[in-house]
Amino acid sequence: MDKLLSEVLERIKPSPEEKEWELSIAESVKSKLRKIIPRNVELEIVGSVAKNTDLRNDRDVDLFMLFPKDTSKKELVSKGLRYAKRAVSPNPWRIGYAEHPYLKAEIEGCTVEIVPSFKILNINERASAVDRSPLHKRYILSRFDERKCDEVRLLKKFLKRFGVYGAELKVEGFSGYLCELLIVCYGSFTELLKNASNWRSPAIDIERYHTEKGMREKFKAPLIVIDPVDRNRNVAAAVSAISLSKFILASRAFLRRPSKGFFFADETEFSRKELAKKMRGRGTKFVAVVFPTPKVVPDILWPQLKKAAVSIVRHLELAEFKLFGYDYWSDEDKRCVILLELSTHTLPAVRKAVGPAIIYEKDVGSFIRKHKNAIGGPHVEGDKVVAVEQRKVTDALELVKKMTKKPASYAIPSHISKSMKRAYLLVDEDILNENFDEFLNSYLSTKEFFIDNLI
Amino acid sequence: MDKLLSEVLERIKPSPEEKEWELSIAESVKSKLRKIIPRNVELEIVGSVAKNTDLRNDRDVDLFMLFPKDTSKKELVSKGLRYAKRAVSPNPWRIGYAEHPYLKAEIEGCTVEIVPSFKILNINERASAVDRSPLHKRYILSRFDERKCDEVRLLKKFLKRFGVYGAELKVEGFSGYLCELLIVCYGSFTELLKNASNWRSPAIDIERYHTEKGMREKFKAPLIVIDPVDRNRNVAAAVSAISLSKFILASRAFLRRPSKGFFFADETEFSRKELAKKMRGRGTKFVAVVFPTPKVVPDILWPQLKKAAVSIVRHLELAEFKLFGYDYWSDEDKRCVILLELSTHTLPAVRKAVGPAIIYEKDVGSFIRKHKNAIGGPHVEGDKVVAVEQRKVTDALELVKKMTKKPASYAIPSHISKSMKRAYLLVDEDILNENFDEFLNSYLSTKEFFIDNLI
Known part of the structure; x- marks a missing residue:
């Protein structure tokens, strides 16, 4: 096991050269900023680079501008962005949105996020969601040595392999900070996996802020991990039941038969012809609702897309059609797809x-x-x-068409609703002509790569 | 109302001539028997003729041979049947089966049932199920005058109109004795209907043998009516929930707008063409399982047929097919049919x-x-x-075929099981070529005749 993990580490840990290069970019932005910003604004590199828990080829640096607490939020944002733009120019940049806007620049192939925030020493002074980051950094640095940083890297790569790394709403998985806390709690990657194998409603409170009962009452979520720097926050709030289940199952599978396959995927090949054969073989009815992606950030797009899919499914079931399954997908740019697979798509009169x-x-x-x-x-x-x-509707396709024409009447969320009016429907193998192959393949080939380990 | 009911009575009450004729036949059989049987066996006319609650053209007389209590059951049956055969000869007769065999003779167009039983004065001496009949007769006669007899006649005819008169398992309705007790309890036909309109879990105990709670605990049935001559018996045990519901609804409907239609039906005409159109219009799949009637008495045939239908339906639903409805029918002689109407008859692979x-x-x-x-x-x-x-089975027809080949493996009752092996299947309009028209029409035209009265 140790040999396996150190071999994996060798491939996933940033090289000293990469590290140096990343930091040099960060430092150059920092020194440019230093010349622009007032003396009372501090600069701090945070995130996985600062905590030394980043993966090879991440190329992603978080630079915080820490404004004094008496700055107004409006001033913080307007001044912060103005300084940032000047500092990164002439490199390309765009505005990203979290709780408030920040700047995202591309500098020599590295993404530098410059985030205006308030400087706080204690969580009670917190004025915006991002203010916690420097506190997180200090907490982790005070508890980590080089080995633990590597354990976090193993965990992140492991989670990525089956698609549950990241707290964004598209993924509903484990954030980087959550990974770090889990290593703080269990000491190592394998120790964490041993425990996770047997998790049932896990609730972790490293600093023992709460009673077991109090914690479970306050935080209703599949996984509870209390933030050591903020007792009122569940760091794992984003983790869905399915992400947690996958992690538990994968932990079990890895411990039974550890392999590099849990960190690196073979490229799987599939042809459109194979997909067509699979679809035909199921004898179900496939319907794809295709429409333009509304112009919203991913953290709004994905939950709305999910809600839209669930609404369509619910209305089909209310009309007594039977769904075999469904899924949704977007390239986050041009197109969204809601895929419906029906076991009963026509009904008697x-x-x-x-x-x-x-x-x-x-x-x-x-x-x-x-x-x-x-x-x-x-x-x-x-x-x-x-x-x-x-019966009012005997054909599921008819009902889906009706829903795309009046999406708001069927509880489809606002942004999706607007662009769904321009939707078109594809049925069965026609879906294959539209370059959704990867999405279709992931829908049809659902077998988890580690499942045979569990036999 | 009074005028309506007396007009109905005029048409349903046996004429004095019919009465006289029936009694003369009964008396002639009785006197023939008297010459054959030993002195210690008594003869008694019981049933609706004796209680004067019979309907016109019933032509049905029950004659009991009352043996001393110390006779063995075996002797009772063998001697009883021997005497009866001799007495009715050369008229045609056959053996009927209740708890024990009895003789059913056809004499000048009148059915005479000669039933051997034990002579008892008190219910505790009872040795066979039929022994109660003379006690029932005495109880009713002691409480009835001519008017009450007529009220019973109205009730019987009313119940017949929507198919819930008779305690046999084919009907699961109201026996003649139950009708009489309901009139004892409520005094008149209309008074009964007024009460029945508002029945919720009715429980009637004329002689107040039980506490309300005790009665409900002891007898679990939609309708409870304690037998005044046997406190341990629910006279209404045979009444199904659906028969009771129909009675309640019909009572309400009659009181709202009384009419002769509640006693006499218009002949409804329907053509095979109309049936075919109705079937097509529903867009469902009709499957009829047709097989020879097993040689058993109706009270065994009907519950087994019902159980067989329910088993087939249950197995279809287990395999995820969806039933719209089902029904069963037999001519009690040559053929049985189980009719299945499916809303989903094919499923994906x-x-x-x-x-x-x-x-x-x-x-x-x-x-x-x-x-x-x-x-x-x-x-x-x-x-x-x-x-x-x-999926193992994707076609409902296939599964039905499989069940008819191995009925015993699908919990089909014994007698049906044997003859179902010779079953054949008919689908959709092919069902119309086999002279089940009346049965099909009753399945497709389910609207209760009185339903519009309830608006």
Whole structure:
């Protein structure tokens, strides 16, 4: 095991040259900024580079501008961005949005994020969400040596392999800071995995701020990890049940038969022809709703896309169609797709309306009045009155079309709603002509790579 | 109302001539028997003729041979039948079966049932189920005058109109004696209907043998009516929830707008062409399982037929097909039919197998082992492991065929099981070529005739 992990580390740890190069870029931006900003604004490199927990080829530096606490939020943002733009020019940059805007510059192939924030020494002074980062950095640095940094790197790479690294709403997985805290808690990658293998509703509170019961009542989430610098925050709030489940299962699988496959993927090849064969073989009905990506940041796009898919599925099921599965995808730029796989996509012309129990005289009267021209009945079944009536929608495709035309009436979120009006539908193998191959393949080839280890 | 009911009575009450004729036949059989049987066996006319609650054209007389209590059951049956055969000869007769055999003779167009039983004065002496009948007769006669007899006649005819008169298992409705007790309890037909309109879990104990609570605990049935001559018996045990519901609804409907339609039906005409159109219009799949009627009495045939239909439906639903409805029918002689109407009769080639929650390590291992060659997965969904596997049966017809070939493996009751092996299947309009028109029409035209009264 040790040999395996050190071989992996050799491939994932940034080389001294990469490190030096990254820091030199950060330092050059920093010194340019230093000349621009007032004396009372401090500069600090934070994030995984500063904590020495970054992966090879990440090429991503976070530089914080720490303004005095008495600065107004408006001033912080406007001044901060102005300074940042001047400092990175003439390199290309764009504005990113978290709780407030920040600047994202591309400098010699390295992404430098310059984030204006307030300088705080204690969490109670916190005025914006990003203010915690320097405190996180100090907490981790005070507890980490070189070995622990490497354990974090192993964990990050491991999580990436099955798609649960990152707290963004697209992933709903483990943030970098969460990885660091898990290593603080368990000491090493393998020790963490041994524990995670047996996790049932895990709740971790390194600084013992809460009672077990109090913690579980306050934080309702599949995984609870209390932030050592902020007792009121669950660092793992973004981790979904499915991400946690995958981590537990992968931990078990890795410990049974450790291999490099848990860190590095073979390129899997698949052809459109194979996908077509797979789709045909299932005998289900595939419907893809394709529409332009609304112009919103990913952390708004993905949850809205998810909610839209769930709404469509729910309305199909309400109309008594049966879903085999569904998924959604976007290139975050031009196109979004909601993929529906139906086991029942056509229904008979009639449906059975089940009315009230016959003892409820008034309700029975209303039901009979409503169904007096029913195709069959009203008649008695068991202790209820029922009627056979015409079904409104017998074809799922028709209903999906209807939903794309009036998305707002079907609880589709605002941004998706607007662009869904320009949606078009693709059915079965026609879906293959639109370059969603990778997405389709991930939907059809769901077997987790580590699953055979669990036998 | 009074005018309406007396007009109905005029049409349903046996004429004095019919009465006289029936009694003369009964008396002639009785006097023939009297010459044959020993002195210690008594003869008694019981049933609706004796209680004067019979309907016009019933032509049905019950004659009891009352043997001394010290007779053995075997002797009672063998001697009883021997005497009866001799007495009715040369008229045609056959053996009927209740708890024990009895003789059913056709004499001048009148059915005479000669039933051997034990003579008892008190219910505690009872040795066979039929022994109660003379006690019932005495109880009713002691409480009835001519008017009450007529009220019973109205009730019987009313119940017949919507098919809930008779305690036999084919009907699961109201026996003649139950009708009489309901009139004893409520005094008149309309008074009964007024009460029944508002019934919720009715429980009637005329002789107040039980506490309300004790009665409900002892007898679990939609309708409870304690037998005044046997406190341990619910006279209404045969009444199903649906029969009771129909009675309640019809009572309400009649009181709102009384009419002769509640006693006499118009002949409804329908053509095979209309039935075909109705079937097509529903867009469902009709499958009829046709097989020879097993040689058993109706009270065994009907519950077995019902159980067989329910079993087939249950197995179809287990295989994820969707039933719109079902029904069963027999001419009690040559053919039985189980009619299935499916809203989903074909399914995709795949199904989703949902496995255990991932926290159950051992179960997860077994599930993965079992599905290691699955078409999709095993993978994680929510907190569970699932797999996409080949579906065993994708066509409902195929499964029905399989069931008819091995009925015993699908919990089809014994007698049906044997003859179902000779079953053949009919689909959709082909069903119309086999003279089940009346049955099909009753399945498709379910609207209760009185339903519009309830608006």
